[in-house]
Structure formats: C-alpha cells, structure tokens
Amino acid sequence: MSGALAIFRRELLGLWVTPLAWVMLVVFLLIQGLSFYSIVVHVSSMTSASIDSGPVQAYFGQSIFLLVSLLLVCPALTMRVFAEERKSGTIEALLTAPVTPLGVVLGKYLATLATYVAMWLPTLLYILILRNTGQVDWRVVGSSYLGVLGVGAGYLAVGTLMSAMTKSQLTAFVLTMLVIFGLFILGIGEYVFDAGMLRDLSAHVSVLSQMDEMAKGVVDLRRLVFDGSLVVFPLFVTVRVVDSWRWG
Amino acid sequence: MIEVDRLTKDYGTVVAVRDVSFRVGKGEIVGFLGPNGAGKSTTMRILVGFLGATSGTVTVAGHDIVDDSLEARRAIGYMPESAPLYMEMRVREYLTFRAAVKKVSRGERKSAVDRAMSLAVVTEMADTVIGHLSKGYRQRVGLADALVANPPLLILDEPTAGLDPNQIREVRRVIRNLGENHTILLSTHILSEVETTCDRAIVIDRGRLVAEGSIAELRARRRAEGGVITVRGDREKSLAAVEGIDGVRRVTAKKADTDGLWRLTLALSKGTTDVGPVLEAAVGALVGAGLAVREAGPSRATLEDVFAELTRAEPEASDPAEAES
Numbered sequence: 001m002s003g004a005l006a007i008f009r010r011e012l013l014g015l016w017v018t019p020l021a022w023v024m025l026v027v028f029l030l031i032q033g034l035s036f037y038s039i040v041v042h043v044s045s046m047t048s049a050s051i052d053s054g055p056v057q058a059y060f061g062q063s064i065f066l067l068v069s070l071l072l073v074c075p076a077l078t079m080r081v082f083a084e085e086r087k088s089g090t091i092e093a094l095l096t097a098p099v100t101p102l103g104v105v106l107g108k109y110l111a112t113l114a115t116y117v118a119m120w121l122p123t124l125l126y127i128l129i130l131r132n133t134g135q136v137d138w139r140v141v142g143s144s145y146l147g148v149l150g151v152g153a154g155y156l157a158v159g160t161l162m163s164a165m166t167k168s169q170l171t172a173f174v175l176t177m178l179v180i181f182g183l184f185i186l187g188i189g190e191y192v193f194d195a196g197m198l199r200d201l202s203a204h205v206s207v208l209s210q211m212d213e214m215a216k217g218v219v220d221l222r223r224l225v226f227d228g229s230l231v232v233f234p235l236f237v238t239v240r241v242v243d244s245w246r247w248g
Numbered sequence: 249m250i251e252v253d254r255l256t257k258d259y260g261t262v263v264a265v266r267d268v269s270f271r272v273g274k275g276e277i278v279g280f281l282g283p284n285g286a287g288k289s290t291t292m293r294i295l296v297g298f299l300g301a302t303s304g305t306v307t308v309a310g311h312d313i314v315d316d317s318l319e320a321r322r323a324i325g326y327m328p329e330s331a332p333l334y335m336e337m338r339v340r341e342y343l344t345f346r347a348a349v350k351k352v353s354r355g356e357r358k359s360a361v362d363r364a365m366s367l368a369v370v371t372e373m374a375d376t377v378i379g380h381l382s383k384g385y386r387q388r389v390g391l392a393d394a395l396v397a398n399p400p401l402l403i404l405d406e407p408t409a410g411l412d413p414n415q416i417r418e419v420r421r422v423i424r425n426l427g428e429n430h431t432i433l434l435s436t437h438i439l440s441e442v443e444t445t446c447d448r449a450i451v452i453d454r455g456r457l458v459a460e461g462s463i464a465e466l467r468a469r470r471r472a473e474g475g476v477i478t479v480r481g482d483r484e485k486s487l488a489a490v491e492g493i494d495g496v497r498r499v500t501a502k503k504a505d506t507d508g509l510w511r512l513t514l515a516l517s518k519g520t521t522d523v524g525p526v527l528e529a530a531v532g533a534l535v536g537a538g539l540a541v542r543e544a545g546p547s548r549a550t551l552e553d554v555f556a557e558l559t560r561a562e563p564e565a566s567d568p569a570e571a572e573s
Contacts, residue, residue: 002348002351003348003349005348006349007349009348010345013336013341014337018336088332089330089332090332090333090334092293092328092332093326093328093332093333093393095297095298096296096297096321096326097346097350098318098319098322098350099318099349246297246298246300247299
C-alpha cells in the first residue's frame with residue numbers, strides 16, 4: 001500500500017498547489033459563514049427555544065446552505081482525479097507503475113476526503129464562538145460532524161466514479177452534481193409519498209432526515225450503513241472501471 | 249528479458265498488432281522500428297501492462313504481464329510517448345513521487361532520485377516546475393522517471409520525438425551509456441537512430457513483424473553493392489571508359505546537381521563482392537580518357553532503403569482488395 005500512500009500525497013499536493021482547492025475553500029466558508037450568521041441572528045431574537053432547536057441543530061440539521069455547499073464542493077473536489085490524468089496522458093505512467101487499481105483509487109479518493117475534512121475544520125470556530133456565549137453539547141457536535149463526514153464521503157466516492165467515467169472534468173462535475181441532486185430529490189419523497197415502501201425508501205436515503213437526526217444527537221446505525229455503502233459501491237465500480245481501461 | 253509470443257491486439261474494427269513474436273535478450277539495445285501508425289506504441293503498451301492483448305502472451309523478466317503483473321512491472325522502466333508529466337510539480341518532487349510509487353524504500357529515495365537526475369542530465373533543473381521546462385528537458389525528466397527505480401529493463405517509446413538535433417544527440421548518448429547496465433527496447437520511426445544506438449532491430453509495419461535481426465543483417469538484405477563516381481567532361485566518353493571494366497555489369501549516367509558534372513552509377517556483375525578494386529580501375533580508366541574525377545565511392549544502401557523495401561512490399565501481398573481499388 002506504499003504506492004497508495006504516495007498517490008494520496010501527490011493528489012493532496014495536486015489539489016492544494018493549484019487554485020482550485022483554495023477557491024473551493026473560500027466559496028465553502030463564505031456559504032457556511034452566511035448560514036451560521038443568519039442562524040445566530042435568528043436564534044438570538046427568539047424569546048424561548050426548546051432543547052433541540054439551538055444554533056448547532058439549526059446549522060447542521062435544518063440549513064439548506066449545507067446541502068448547497070456539498071452540491072458544489074464535492075463534485076469540484078473529485079472532478080479532476082481521473083479525468084485530468086486521462087486527458088493529459090499521465091494515467092499511462094501511473095498505471096504502468098507497480099500499483100494495483102485499488103491502490104490508485106484509494107489513494108486518490110482518500111486525498112479528496114482529507115481535503116473535504118480540512119475544509120470543515122475552520123467551522124469548528126463557530127462552535128467555539130457559541131461556547132463563549134452559552135453551553136455546547138459536545139456529543140451533539142460530534143454526531144453532527146459524523147453526519148457531515150458520512151454524507152460527504154459518499155458524495156466524494158460518487159464523484160470519483162464519475163471522474164473515471166469521462167475524460168472531461170466538466171462532464172464529471174455535472175454528472176456528480178446530478179447524482180447528488182437525484183439522491184436529494186429521492187429524499188424529498190419522504191414528504192410526498194403515502195406511507196408504504198416508497199416512503200420508507202425515501203426516508204432511508206434522505207440526506208435531510210439524516211442531518212436532522214444527527215444534528216440532534218441521534219446516531220442511527222442504518223444511516224451510517226447507507227453512507228458506507230455509498231462509499232464502497234462507487235469505489236468498487238471505479239476499481240473495475242480503471243481495470244477495464246486495459247481492454248479499451 | 250522480454251518474450252513476446254503470437255501477440256495480437258484487435259480494436260474491434262482495426263487490428264493494431266497481428267501475430268507478432270520476438271525476443272529481447274539481457275543486455276541488448278533493441279530498436280523497435282516502423283512507420284507512424286504501425287503498431288509500435290500499442291505493442292509497447294501491451295509489453296508494459298497498460299493494455300491487454302487480444303491473444304498471445306508477454307513475459308517480462310520471467311513474469312507474465314497479465315498473471316504476475318506487479319512483479320513484471322517492477323522490472324520495467326517505461327517512458328510513454330511524449331513523456332506525459334504532472335505539470336504542477338517540481339522535477340525533484342515528481343521523481344520522488346515516482347520512486348515511492350515504484351516501491352523504492354524511503355531511505356533510498358533521495359539517492360535514487362539524484363542518481364536518475366544525473367544519468368538523464370536534468371540535475372540543474374531539479375527545483376524547476378515541470379510546466380516551465382522545455383520539451384527537451386521534459387523528455388529527459390521522463391527518462392529519469394523510467395530510471396528512478398533502477399529497473400533491469402527500459403522500454404522507451406520514441407525517446408527522441410520532437411527534440412532538436414542537439415537534444416537528440418544528447419538523448420542518444422544517454423541511452424548508449426545506459427545500455428551498459430540495462431536492457432533497452434526503444435521505438436522510433438527514424439532509421440539513423442537505430443543505426444547509431446541499437447545492436448539489433450525489429451521492424452514492424454501495419455501490425456506485422458516484417459524483419460528482425462542485427463543492423464548488419466538488415467543491411468545485408470539490400471541489393472548488391474555498387475559504386476558512384478562523379479566526373480566532369482563528356483558523357484559518352486566517360487560511359488565508354490567505364491563500360492569495359494571487369495566486374496561492372498551496367499553503368500548509368502545522370503546529370504549531377506552542379507552543371508557540367510555527371511554522376512555515374514556502377515552496378516557490379518554477379519560474383520563480384522568487393523567494390524574497391526572495381527572503383528580503382530574505373531577511376532584509372534576515366535583519368536586515362538582525359539576526364540576529371542571529382543568524387544568516387546561505394547554506394548551503400550542505407551537502412552532507409554531496406555526499410556522502404558520491407559514496408560512497401562507487404563500490403564500488395566497481404567491485401568489484394570486494396571491493390572485492386
């Protein structure tokens with residue numbers, strides 16, 4: 001796996017020495033900052049609040065800004081991982097080195113995941129600000145970040161797969177966005193369909209419900225299993241796709 | 249070092265490589281020769297495990313490239329055509345990354361990178377961003393990449409393509425030096441490259457192997473040797489002077505580039521192998537007849553002639569439909 005580690009480090013460098021990651025970081029933090037600011041202003045004007053509708057819950061669980069930022073950031077982080085290498089031809093040098101396709105895919109995927117985590121790190125400041133003026137339940141904060149990590153990890157895996165499917169970064173970006181948006185729309189079905197299998201299915205994949213629950217400190221194993229399968233399945237297919245290039 | 253057995257690659261409608269078999273022994277420098285689009289790159293990509301073959305087997309350093317791919321790939325240093333590199337990285341960064349991917353242990357990476365950079369003559373560019381390098385330097389960084397894990401076998405796809413004459417000479421010199429410790433297979437469509445750097449050549453055209461052998465063997469495939477003499481004076485007189493000489497089958501005269509000069513081409517008669525004495529006699533006869541001799545020498549068919557002959561004869565024989573149209 002030393003090959004995968006080397007690829008991981010190169011991918012990180014490739015992301016952060018180009019402006020892309022920094023532009024994404026700025027856009028992401030701008031959206032998060034606006035979201036947080038409006039929530040704090042709103043909460044501070046309320047005369048009373050229940051225990052599970054504080055600013056942390058609103059920020060992670062009820063804000064559409066969070067989903068919008070994921071919809072932008074995840075496809076942007078992953079669009080180049082394979083598409084760019086195939087377009088420039090560097091994939092030939094990479095795949096003729098003694099590394100397995102699994103090592104290549106994992107190295108690249110984990111680099112986007114690490115970048116994603118790095119983008120969330122500054123938002124810890126918001127929690128510190130809240131703690132200065134009131135109480136913060138760290139378990140709720142923990143489960144909220146776990147939710148954000150789970151959702152993002154799945155989206156990034158989808159993006160990695162889409163990047164392997166095309167030589168165009170733009171196509172990879174759009175395809176990833178479509179899949180993420182599709183999953184979101186499917187989740188809306190929870191409020192549309194009558195009680196039954198369809199509604200259960202929608203509730204199960206709903207990112208809205210997942211974040212709502214986790215922002216209240218509810219960690220449901222089924223949610224994590226779904227997130228996990230949204231990581232494993234696309235990555236598995238990506239490995240097969242990379243392997244299949246030999247036969248093109 | 250490399251054993252290729254009945255290799256075929258079929259892209260559906262196009263057959264890129266048909267039934268090619270050859271061997272490259274340890275320590276050899278072998279030129280893989282063919283016109284553009286002959287299937288050189290496809291064959292090389294199969295050899296290094298980047299593409300799969302439709303049928304046939306490839307064994308590299310005793311490992312099958314499909315069944316034992318990682319071990320086989322560890323034995324190979326491959327430079328793809330036009331040496332694609334990560335443009336945003338510095339030369340040293342890139343080579344260190346490549347060393348890590350090729351499983352050079354952490355402690356040896358720095359010395360491996362330094363060694364590869366000095367062999368490929370890119371040390372002075374170690375801290376330059378690859379995107380800012382000239383084509384010649386990029387090509388040499390690609391070469392350093394192939395060398396960095398010190399593999400026993402180097403497979404170089406058109407290592408001199410797109411370089412200026414000085415750079416070409418430099419890269420050839422580097423390859424020659426590397427040949428002392430490595431087995432090398434390099435592809436090219438330039439014949440002089442094979443003549444100056446290789447021990448042996450494999451010629452491929454339209455996916456078929458058309459010739460294989462040492463440079464001398466390939467040259468031996470040309471027609472009988474002859475001589476060329478440039479003279480000043482009367483055409484008829486000079487032809488008459490040479491015609492009677494022993495060992496000359498036929499003489500033709502053509503106007504030379506400069507006015508008043510004639511180029512006489514001598515074809516040797518059967519059984520005459522040495523062109524030297526025939527030329528001496530011819531020059532003597534010409535001078536005796538009052539003509540001025542500017543230049544005289546043997547006409548040695550170049551590999552270009554052999555190559556043109558080999559690759560031109562093939563399609564008519566194999567593809568009657570094409571000949572009709």
